[in-house]
Each structure stands twice: as structure tokens, then as C-alpha cells.
Amino acid sequence: MQVDFAVQENHLAAVTIAESQAAKRGASLISISLYRLPIQTQAVYSVLLMIPIGALVMVVLRNFVGIDAFGTFMPVLIALAFRETKLFWGVILFTMLVALGLSIRFFLDRLRLLLVPRLSAVLIVVVMLMLVISLVSHRLGLETGLSVALFPMVIIAMTIERMSVVWEERGAADAMRAGLGSLVVAVVAYVFMGIAWLEHLIFTFPELLLVVLALVVLAGRYTGYRLLELRRFRALADN
């Protein structure tokens, strides 16, 4: 006979009290609390519920600041992966993966492949690179390298492809700028998605997502200048 245990640390105190009080008063609303879900599902949702925060960060950085990034939600997904790798290693692994992938993508270019096979080839290369990075870092005794497996590989393959097209068409500077922009957004999103009290608050009161939704809708009607436009149009301020 075998017994499996799954354990997750939960700070329930206030919530437990609320629950017991609700039970006394016979309130039924408490039965739809997230804390009633199985532990594994709770663990998944504690991560998923932070994605809207990442999206909000994305909205702010793109429409209020004006940072260029690849893909709409790619940085948020990267930020999600950073949660497992931790920031320092996350940035290093991500940069390594994209840089290696790009150089191999440029080599593939010589073979003149059709678009879909080429994308698939890049994807396969990304998977192999992830494997190599994990193996090498394990050999070196760096266990963080193993967590590279959590990077969203399809997203990274698409990023490499987009970046190489921008590189060819608009030059290395533009590609680097957008690549760096993506990384900056990912880091900022990671920082906000990792705020413990925010995570606890949203997990306990998921209705707070309505506030996030409201903020995003509000931002959608923002017609003012972006921060970087104040620099871009500086020549027009002289006259």
C-alpha cells in the first residue's frame, strides 16, 4: 500500500474565521470560495489569477510608456516562467535561449526553407537547446538550469522568428530594441506578479479582478501622449 501526500502552505487564519462565521449564519456564498477547491487546483489558480496583473502591467508599459515589445502577451508568459527560475537566472536563460535560437535561425535561413517548416525547425531547435541547457547546468551542479523547461517554447520560437524578420528588415538595432523591450516588460510584470500580498488579496478576493478589468477598460480609452512620445516629438516643441 502506498500513500501520497500533496502539501501547500496556506495562510488561512482570517479566512477560516470568516468561513466558520459564515457557516454559523448559514451564508451560502462562502461555498464558492477558491479555498474549497482541491489543493492542486488552488496552486494553479494562485498563478493564473496573477496573469491579469501581468496584462495590466503590459497595458501600462505599452500605452502609457510606449515600450516596444514582441507579441502582445509574450512578455507576460515569460514573466510567468521567471516565477520558477527566479529573476536573475530567468533573464540569463531567456537571453541565452533567444540568442542561440537566433544564431541557428540565421543559419537555417541559408537553407531557404518554407515558412511553416522553418518555424517548426526553430521550435525543435528551441526544445533541443532547452534540453542541452538543462543537462549542462545539471552537470555543473547548477540546479536552476533545470527550470528552463518551464519556458513557453512555442512563444520563444515565435519570438525568435519575429525577431529575425525584424533584424533582416529593419536592422539589428530595431530587433535588439524590441527584444530588450520585451525583456523589460517581462521583468516589470514579474515584479508585480510576485508581490505576495497582492497574490494573497486576489486569491482570497478574486472579484478584485473586476477592478483590474475596469482599469484595463479605462486605459483603453486613454488618448493622451505616451511617455516616450514626449521625447519623440520634442522637435515640435521648439516653435
Place this chain on the structure above:
Amino acid sequence: MLVSPRILRQAGVLGLNERNTEFIARLNPRRLYPRVDDKALTKKLAIEAGMPVPALYGIINHQGEVRAFGDIVGDRESFVIKPAQGSGGDGILVVTGRSQRRSNIYRLASGVRISAAEIAHHISNIVSGQYSLSGNPDKALIEYCVRFDPVFADVSYQGVPDIRVIVYRGYPTMAMVRLPTRASDGKANLHQGAVGAGVDMSLGKTLTGVLGNDVVDEHPDTGALVTGLHIPRWDFILTTAARGFEVTGLGYLGVDIVIDRDLGPMILEMNARPGLNIQIANCAGLADRLACIDEIYSDEDTPADRARIARREFSAARQASILFDN
């Protein structure tokens, strides 16, 4: 480094967010986008409306037809290959000559030699959608390569200069000449490094230029002045641009026009999301001019009327005097 938003507001500068929500989302219905995003369709509509466009040699619709490229080109010396749904000038190949001895070696506008096999690969990339806005499979257009008017000869580095006119509710609003540079690889798109020179709407004469986000008055490669060039057939250009509104139905439109030395002004393409650097090239904000058009708009104005109104309202001298009066 940063400018106060209030100062930009006073200068009438239009920002990206405002352009997207107040103008593009309001005046450019999504269903009309294919008319400008698909260059094959744009060309067809323009021809039906009797507007001048570069002649189409052929269209390659799918991979199987890539080999037909040689037949379409025949023994033509120069031609342009472009994705039907490309954006920002990406994926455009300008072939300006052929090797004397080997007819399957071509020469690009940049002087680089390219083999027929490489061109075929490029076409196959276009067809598979590498340059298309949506990433969906695309078509490759092969068309007449414009021989540009000598007026721009000193201020272009390879490639073909063009004239971008912003047309708001059918009225030409602001214009600039886009001049290819070495950095832009012969392409006329500002974000690829081309120089944009503002245009005095009433006279059709170029003002100062913009390179990146900076004001310049010389071409970075040739060193010639970009200021004070007289654009030929300005009236015809403005009227043609104004007619772009009837052809597309888009209320906020960028019309790109090239001037061929033999065939005159022709519509190259149209754009539902024209960029904002045109404001830097003109040292003037778009917001004021858009508001001005909203005031004088009349749905009875013909394209010729609208071109005339643009010449009357948006002259550089008049703008300066308004500023002076304030």
C-alpha cells in the same frame, strides 16, 4: 529630454493613442481594411476609379506558381516584387537590372547581385506569409519599377522616393516626401531610416526633413538640401490623394504617391494606419489641422474642391502667421 505634454498639446501634436482611438477606430471600419491592406485589391480599385498606378506584370498566388516568376518577368530589365499584404515596406525587392552575360542573375537597387533562385525563395517567403500583417498566406505582386522624377535625384540614395499624403475625411491634410537613404536600403519608410521632408501644402515645396526623430535639412548620404524642392504636378497629386477617400472609404488615410519621370504621379499604395513622424517633418501638429477640417467639412465637396481647400488652409505661410497672431 522630455517635453511637457501641455506644450505638445499646444503645438497640436497627435499622439499614437489618440490616433488609434479617435481617428482610426472611429473613421476606419475594419471591413474596409482589405481595400488597403491587400495591395492587389487596392490596385484593382484604383484602376477602376481611373487613377494612375504602376502596371501590374503578374501575381503569384501560391507556392506552385513561384516557378512562373521567370515567365511573368520575361526579359524585363527592372521590376518590383512586393507582398500584397506587407506592412511598412517589408519584403519589397526592387530589381533594377540584369547581368549582361547571364540572364538569371539580377541586380537589386542597392547594387547587390541576386540569382533567380534567391528571388524565387524570396517570393516563396512572401507567399507563405512571412511579411503579411496577419501571418496568413499571402500573394506576391510583380509590377513596374518606377523611374523617379529627376527633381529628387540629388536627395535619394538608390530606391524610389515617394510622397505621403494624410487624407482626413477626404481632405488632404499633411504631406511629406520620403527619401530613401543608404540606411533604409533604398526603401522609403521612415522607420527603416529614410528621410522625410515636410511639404508646404499650398505651394508643393519641401520644408525641413526628419531623420529618425530629429530635424535635418540635408540628405545624410548625398549632402544635398532636402528643403525648397518643387514637387511637380502638385495639384494633380493632391486631387489624386483626395480621391483615395472615395476609393477606400477610409476617413483617416495615408496615400503614397510616386512620380514617374515618364508617366507622372501614380498611386503606389494606401495605408489605414499612417505614421505620425510626418508631424516632425512638417514641424506642425496634425491635431489642429484635423480639427480645422472638421469645421469646414462639407459632403458636397468634390476631390478637386478638397484639394483646393487643403492648399488654401494648410499653407506654411498661413500656419506661421496664425502662430504669430497668437
